[in-house]
Amino acid sequence: MAEGSVAETKETLAGVGYLADEPAALVSFLAQRLEKPVLVEGPAGVGKTELAKALSRATGRELIRLQCYEGLDEAKAMYEWNYRKQLLRIQAGGDQGGWGEVQDDIFAADFLLERPLMQAIVSPEPVVLLIDEIDKTDQEFEAMLLEVLSDFQISIPELGRVESKTHPVVLLTSNNSRELTEALKRRCLYLWLDYPELEHELEIVRLHSPDLPETVARKLVEIIGMVRALDLKKPPSIAESIDWARALLLLGAQDIDSDTFRDTMSIIVKHRTDLDVVAERVGVKLGLAEGTLGAPST
């Protein structure tokens, strides 16, 4: 997929079920051509993680995923020494060489446990590396990542430098729960993924639920847009639009009237206080619209 143009990248991604907008297609194209990591930021559920998965499918590259969390350290992200195996080797002893030989032995690649970053660097086939939710880690972890991101290499004190031969495509995602360091941002291309435009979201919903009647799908994304415009704790994401569409399809809904909306709105709104706001502002609006439509014309 690396060959070709932005338009081609967009098409290939669509072919594997990801409808990228222009900026996402452009950055995906450049990431492969410039061999630079991409930092993808945006609210929850807008397709950040999915973009990495789609790139893996589109390029036929294996996806290696590092899921970040608070307290994640080098040993879990890069590599650690296999202490148990080292111990066994020590216990087995050396033939004549003594300790020196044993020491050389136990700090060889054989005794290394490769974690996702190391796996991506040493992989003989080019891979897609997803570093998911980097904002959950701390700044020290970010600092540690810099070497991997700018030079595609990892330095192991006992072994030396391990360099990547096949340059992974690297995607980092962040929900913006904290500001990332300038040093990290400088090394990355940047993509801000936001809630999509109405027509774009309609396409995504229809891709995931092709059997949902067009009118229902359109009304769904219109309502989702209305709900997002309210000041909610957690606005509905694309993930929720897709779930809602699936539910409506299962329920055989031919329209989203105020009753259907009331019964199913907990699929898209998941906070007690948000539910109240949405029921009042959107539910009532739908009810009023029906009232006007159904009212006898005098």
Ligand SMILES: Nc1ncnc2c1ncn2[C@@H]1O[C@H](COP(=O)(O)OP(=O)(O)OP(=O)(O)O)[C@@H](O)[C@H]1O
């Ligand atoms: N452009 C798109 N084309 C097709 N499907 C999409 C697109 N964007 C999002 N989706 C779908 O939306 C859902 C949510 O996407 P994803 O899990 O990637 O969100 P996220 O941004 O990583 O969210 P979080 O921040 O919560 O991890 C997925 O099921 C994905 O398939």
Ligand SMILES: [Mg+2]
């Ligand atoms: Mg995600």
